Amino acid sequence: MPRRIILHPGFHKTGTSSVQATLRANRAILKPHAALRLRWHMKDLLHATRGYSTWRDPITLLKVEHRFESLLEALPPMPRRTLVISAEELAGHMPGRGDLADYSAAPTLIFAMWQIAQRRFPKAEFSVHLSTRAPESWLRSAYWEHVNSSSMTLDLETFTARYAPAAQLDTMVSDIAARLPCPVQHVSLESCHGLPLGPATPLLELCALPANVVSKLVQPPLVNVRPPAEVLQALLDANRQHADDPQARRRAKTAILEQADIA
Template identity: 45%
Template sequence: MTSDMADKTRPLIIHAGFHKTGTTTLQRTLRENRALLKPHCNIQLKWKVRPLVHATRGYSTWRDPLSLAKVSLRADEYWAEQPTYKNRGLILSAEELAGHMPGRDDVPDYRPAIDNLREIVTAAQRRYEKSGQQADVRIVMTTRQADPWLESAFWEHVKSSGITMSLEEFKTRVRPAADTRPLLQELAEAIAPVPVIPLALEHWQALPLGLASPLLDLVGVPPKTRDKLVPLPPENTRLPQPVLDELLDLNRKISDREARNVAKRALMDAHERTLAGD
């Protein structure tokens, strides 16, 4: 059956990255408004695609055929569990579908995202073709200007890993990955005619619903429903600079991973207690 003869699914919106581009706020906005959105679209976040995310992150590290085959397998399993999407659409938001965030020794860039997303798109097309449908997949990638992204990515690595380099060293090393425009062009060519839609954080963050707004446009949520949605303040905001500096100092001083993580957790817990007024 050719694609012009097949019935299309409702829009299947896959928001697959990038990290540190307002994704936490976007996902919480979708989650908190799930009940109102349910008649129009199925909202799925990272916890719904854990096996697939595990595979995409694995491929971003190992970059070998076996790891990519696992992505294909997990993508087939994911789509096999999905409904026909004849009456409502899908918003799947999980930045780890692009793989790990660059900056670690074994993850220098986002290039594995191209293969990861090609496998996910192809799996969707296979699944719906079997039921006589054309999968109306649209890939959304949220972006951010290079310098703010590099700073945010660095301090996230400081918080969650044992990174010891300075911010300036990190910027020098990772800056090529901060310009995602060439990669998005390659991705668009790799999965054409499936559209790749870049959304700049700086353009959308001032709107009441932020980056959720264009996703809701793409999936066709009507204005009368949009007017009832509850906007949320920014999530996952950066820790104060003195706390971040202490975390980096702990990374440099404590070589044992378990002991380091305990010390860092205690520091962040103390900061949270201070905010709570305890």
């Protein structure tokens, strides 16, 4: 049984990729003290959480529960270690995908995971760590992420007007905390500037690591950095020019990224 469990289920575009990169870069140092389960460890579970955020049906929620339980069942013994589970898609898809307007599936998803963890490891301390971001900054980042990774053709102004409620991440944190009988910590991306390990710092503090371990942790280079404005505009133009031809769109966007030396 783990000594404590820390669940980090998002949100998207709040430094989560940097958190996971930091955890991965330091996994050898952390191993005696913390077991890590990151998004590449739970692809089936994340497929189900994304599905539930879209469909909100009981069958998909059962899949989430079964796959999260399987994740815990597969853990090795770790009586003195902390289990860190980090993946932004544990909260579902990023809002902005068609009719998906917000993170309102997250309280149900996270509560289900807490129930399963509590049942399996009743003596383990369980806490939730959520990362947030200022609304305007989040909307802009989410918009360009959709342009980059999907077929988004909306302009930024329309996207912002349509999905503004999704950017109220502090409100969603309150909704999640109201549902859970366990500690819920949230830290804004803006408040992490200047911290030794950036947005990973508050999460690692929850692990209660020995000082001599903390002193050895390193911060890797930035990941998931937004492409330059001219590249993003070219990607948006490609989405619009090839709106009805996914293959042509994919080829055009690949060529844009390769020319910009980003692919």
